[in-house]
Amino acid sequence: MKRFKQRVSLTVSLIMLALVSGTALAHKASDSFIYLNQDRGEIRIDVALRDLAVAFPLDRNGDHQLSGDEFRASRGQITRWLEQGITLSNSLGDCRLTGQQWGLSSHSDGPYAAGRYSISCPENTAPTSLHYNLLFSQDPLHRGLISLETDGASTLGVVGPDSRRFSLSVEDSPGGLQLFGTFLYEGVVHLLIGLDHILFLLVLMLPATMRNTKGEPPAGLKQRLWELTGIVTAFTVAHSVTLALAALGVVRLPIAWVETIIALSIAIAAVNVAWSILGRKTWKLAFGFGLVHGFGFASVLGDLTSGVSQTVLALAGFNIGVELGQLGLLLIAFPLLYLCGRTHLYGRAVVPIVLVAVGAISLYWVAERAMAI
Template sequence: MWNIRKSIIAFALTVMISLTAASSAGAHFTSSGYSDIQVGSDTMTYHLSLLEHDFLQIFPDKADGGDKISDKQLAGSLGAIGKLVDDGIIVTGDGKVGTAIIVAAKHEKRASLDMIGIDIRYTFAATVKRYLMQYNFFWYSGVDPNHSNYATIQVGGQTIEQVLGSQNYIVQIQGPGAAAGNPVNASATASASTTKPVNEVSSNATGSWQNTLKTYVLMGMEHIWSGLDHMLFLFGLLLAAEQRVWKIVKLITAFTVGHCITLVLSSLEIAYLSPTIVEPLIALSIVYVAAENIWKKKESARVVVTMLFGLVHGFGFAEVLRGTLSGHMALPLFSFNLGVEIGQLVVVGVLIPALLLIRRIPLKINWNMYASGIVGVFGLYWLIERVLL
């Protein structure tokens, strides 16, 4: 009787701790923007896309539509937008600040999201051998330190992808003039920014694809590691497999096949499911796998359901890529998916030895049931939060 009471108390404490952790984790909606940049010998054209919700946080005037801003107001506020751009983006050519002109600002749809598109043109007095671009929007002012910007840079006939964030916000771009054989004072450029994170971008084909591969592989790995809901779903699958190799292979393979399909379809904007639907479904998948672990179902049905939920998680993974690929999607898409799979394998590789070690500890409780209960508490909390909020 005493053992039953201890089990109940332990489970109650576990639930309380889980609810506290879940409330701090929440959903993983992120602030993001896009930059489409074309680099010329003495000009740079820059199309900046920001989520309308994010833009309103820094827009100096009150929106004429409450939580919306009209195209008419945008067109009449080019001066104010120009000041925002001057603070948010700094572009220099061979150490000299370029003249920025705001050509237009209007609403646009990108990745099925409402965004504000700003066209900027930078001009320089002479041919530029090396550009330096510093992107400061949102994190520099403390508005959102987690803001990311997905930059597509076209220079010298090559397309380079860069992901800009609070720890990675300066890009050096070798101009077409330097690519044609003009010398570059690399030491002078480097000395100006030795204490800041700098990405080097050139028109060299080998360097550009390697940089894209590295950028998107790391992004995929970071995305799955930062998504506690994805991690808990994987943990639930490992609990379902009961540390049996063949069960693990079947369930992880089913999940991988599922999320790869929708990751590709959604990233290419062939299929789309709103985050307001995807996020609750991801939480529901966590609840379901936890419930299955406690009240076991047929093995074949579990594999099918796992693949179906993998389809849902794939839409969640693809939110990072939607709107970034713009016609040259093969390498970024492959690299991001590779990063997700590497990140997933690392998680599985860490959890399996830990679970095997725990199974060897003589415990008087059903460890698998308790752990599944913890997973279920997280999922249930997120499901309620994401449906109601």
């Protein structure tokens, strides 16, 4: 039995280290923003410059900086790319997009190329369908986030690799339950692809799976579950508060600073597991840094739902989705780590290696993100 537990511990350790090592080159999934006003017959498309640079070269002189001249020189290539990737149509055929304004827009995560177009459909009718096909070949996690204005009413939507069409007709507009479900799903996805949030949860979870400093077996499962419940509850309450404040526009912080502090929080949490510089009350650490992580969760939602009447419903779905993703992760990881925690190998080798790897990667993120401030 002991040998079996050691083998399980080694297997789980390899999985954890594979996850950690794979995060160093990971990047945030890309998002674009589409604002379509049927009443005015206009559409605006915003795509992050960092994502455009993946689709085709913008840095013409190779100095790793995008100048105004380089951006302006790429205008034709950018607009053609946008127009080929988004199609509006109805039963009479495809609609024509005519450029009206072009330039830069600012979102919480940096500068975006923005193009505004007038929409002209056959026989002066309105478009009833939007087909989206940007960046999926470069990033399979990419999402197009849609804000639609029709007859004075607002609705929200998401297009992705498996759902590239969005209906614009009033009859097919998503009801409250469908909208809630859409953003619930996006909340789950956002948590599961947010590797920095996952690593933070992993580090917070470790103390509840380890032997104590006297080398005695870990406390009973019930006590450990209570400890974990307190940590998760504190993190959930904290990031739910700041997610709501940011998404509703009450408090907005520069995302570059937020992402840097999130990375730093992972390093501090890892150090605290080893040396307890902030005390053994892990739930307090979870609450404090959870406030910052909430602003990170809201970086996309706040940009999309600003001024939209369905903000509260989308926010509720997104937040619950984040919690479901978090719960699913804990239900899978905690039992395995708890079982491994009953072996000497886990505390003496696995946890230290994981903490060093997580700390190193998070500090690398801190340096990388700080340079972008």
